[in-house]
Amino acid sequence: MSKKILFLIADGMGDYPIAELGGLTPLAKAHTPNMDEMAAKGLVGLVRTIPPSMPPGSDVANMSLMGFDPLTHHTGRGPIEAAGLGLDTHPDDLVWRLNLVKVSAFKPGGTMLDYSGGHVPVEKARDLVADLQAHLGGDEFTFHPGVGFRNLLVQHAGKDSPEAGLNIRAPHDITDTDISPDLAEFRKSPKLWDLVLAAQKRLAGRHNDTEANAVWPWGQGGPLTLANFKEKYGLTGAVISAVDLVRGLGRAAGMQVLDVPGATAWVDTDYQGKVNAAIEFLKHGDFVFLHVEAPDECGHVGDTNLKVKAIQDFDAQVVGPLRRAMQNQDAGFMIACDHFTPISVRTHTKDPALFLLSAPGLQNSGVQAFTEDTAQKSGILIEPGHEFMPWVLSKLAV
């Protein structure tokens, strides 16, 4: 029987020492007997998932971890999420992420109050996007519903248009910030400016009882194209994640995207559902990329204790059960964070991510725990990050 490979991602797990935790990081503080034992018997190290010239996004980092070079393949957030939603796009299209947002005023001097429009409920967001499409959609621009505030705008045959070069900031990066520079960017394209103004007027209508009062197109790029994972690595793979962009990467690489109904991207996510989906898939498939979002969200909200808990849950409810399920099989485990989301920073940083590699017969790095510190002291740094996957496969002799 061929080797089974499990790649488990704890999004945003990496962190800095925190005084409140006696100078430990959340990972070092957390009780993680599974990962510690695997680290002791396996290899730990660092992987540079974010190329120095790129922003530290989960899209960039997870693309690296899956073995694809973001410098070549990353065109924007919009295209990856479009792939995740299975949206049909043409190679010439320009695909935008379209947030439903709340601004103080959609004019110079206005500020971004909420990148999620008050977390617009999914059904209401669908109605709003359908209304925008009915009234403003046409041959050139079409509106497509996603999940809640996260939607898409397709600019048909726009891949090489001037709009492709506009530099609109991600709305979650500019909370309580003056939006004048972004409006100036929108204005460089008269048709896009007309569209966002018209959308704002529609959202001011009586049919809208949500807090969203404007649309915010950003993260645009040509459709995502990735080599087929099976052809590239010879492994039949699947992706398990609640997050559209990770699902999009998997789908674009021709991997199966497994649905787990209880997956929420928050600490209440259905870990058991994810674990069961992985075990079920590995009865016939070779490779599972299982992504857990919760540690990252805890980093963004700045909740130290919740982040410790999210990491403990990951160890106890994801790593542990999968280890037990695979104990009598020839299975290799990679465990990594995609990037750091330090509590003290509350957003992503470019620090190299930490990983551990565990498989029968592997030389071991002789550490006693899986922490930022042991990973750093191992002296192993894989860069660029898309070389991690081939490096691992060579270690596992796949």
Ligand SMILES: [Zn+2]
């Ligand atoms: Zn994040």
